[in-house]
Amino acid sequence: MDTAIQYVLLAAAACFVLGLRLMNHPATARRGNLLSAGAMGVAVVATGVVIARHATITVTGWAVLFAGLATGSVAGLYAARSVRMTAMPQLVSLFNAVGGGAAALLAVSDLIGAHAVPVRVGVPASIDIAIGAVTFTGSLLAAGKLQGLVSGAPIVFPGARLVNVVIAALTLGSGVWLAARPDNTVALVLLVVGALAFGVTMVLPIGGADMPVVISLLNAFTGTAVAMAGFVLGQTILIIAGALVGASGAILTKLMADAMNRSIANIIIGGFGTADDAASAEG
Amino acid sequence: MSLDLLTAVTIFVLSLLVGVEVISKVPATLHTPLMSGANSIHGVVLVGAMAIAATAHDTLGYVLAFFAVAFGAMNVVGGYVVTDRMLHMFRGSRKQG
Known part of the structure; x- marks a missing residue:
């Protein structure tokens, strides 16, 4: 029975690929999305x-589920x-x-309270938490910028680059620490906080006009986090x-990015996203 | 955890290659719906969240599991519905134009 379920899940995964393939063409796009959605429903029921x-599972577990x-x-x-049609990109970001x-x-819930976690779990868990947390705050901020809750202009303050580098280093360092010592709570907390902060500082200096590309990039990030x-x-x-x-x-x-005549590196380094004056202020 | 590491890594690498190949010459109008569609697919994280809920046994575990399941379900349901709306709008505008 469990093997049968595994085959069902494999079929669902195949339908995700086919669905995405169908979405490349206008005529079949909607069918592709429905195929993918159906496969997702089957995967959830099978699980x-x-x-x-x-x-x-406990009774409380069922209730929580x-x-x-x-x-x-x-x-x-x-x-x-x-949602209004014009507000769809920020909703996707959300x-x-x-x-x-x-x-x-x-990954957090897998590590908490665990003892003697092997390296083959510690490493992907660490990567998962880092990318997942960066995506969480990064995408929320991207949505906020598009929605106008946060200024869409590139936000650059003096020393912003330095702060960014320090937070990135902290995140990376605690990520390596957690990968080596997956049952260390301090490393876990540091990584979560660092990655959440980095999501903010990564997206802040990017202009609102570049947000769709950034959301797409964060989308790819989430995919990787899910794989981990x-x-x-x-x-x-x-x-x-x-x-x-x-x-x-x-x-x-x-x-x-190509369609906008921009390079991804250009956008992520940011600070000159929307207007020329921002670029000159930066230099 | 019945999956051995080599098999898991093999599946991961081959899936990456499939992901690279599955995107072809996409018209620019389909970029956003395609992004939204891919966004719904990583909602499969819901399956993992359900597994977490099944093994939780203390308050912290339940809280984490609740948020994981709720977030995953929101990603899945919202993602597919909003993609469908986008594609519907896309077809409608094509008929007019």
Whole structure:
């Protein structure tokens, strides 16, 4: 029975690939999205069956599971149905943020209270938390910029570069520390805080006009984080779908940047995103 | 955790290659819907979140599991619905134009 479920999940993963393929062409795009959505529904139900059969889940666990499903689904459905057409990119960014957040939470909850975590779990867990947390705050800020909650202009303050480098170094350092000592709570907390801060400082200096490209890049980040979560939990479908989105998202980011006659490095280094005066102020 | 590391890494690398190949010459109008579609696919993190909920056994575990499941479900449901709306709009505007 468990093997049968694994085949079902494999079929779902194949449908994700086919669905994405169909979305390359205007005539078949909608069918591709529906195929992908159907596969996702099947994967969720199949996982529910596995959980019910193994019966290790507590009653509270079931309550948490259904409460989470209901809350997330209602919030997602409401937001997606009520959003104005022009506000769609920021909503995608918001959904990307929660996806990255979920991926980071998986690794966090796997490490908390664990003892003698092997390196083969510690390394992907560390990468997962770093990327997932960066994506979470980065995507929220990107959405905020597009929505006008945060100024869309590139925000650069004196010493911003230095702050950015310091936070990046802190994140990287605590990431390596956590990978080596996965049961160290201090390393875990430092990594989460550092990565959350880096998401903010990475997106702040980027102008609003470049946000779609940034959201696409963060989307590819989340894919990679999900694949790492797959390594942590030993779930093939997360590895396949995560790597698929990570790679295709990166290619798509390149295409979007090309369409705007911009290079990705140019956009990420940022600070001269929207207007010429910003560029001269920067120099 | 029945997956051995070499198999997992093999699956990861091959999936990356599939991901590179699956995007072809996409018309610029489809960039945003395609991004949104890919965004919904990584909502598969919900499957992992459900597994976390199944093994949680203390308050902190339940709280983390709740947020993971809620975030994942929001990514999945919202992602697919908003992509469908975008594609619907795209088809409508093509008919007019």
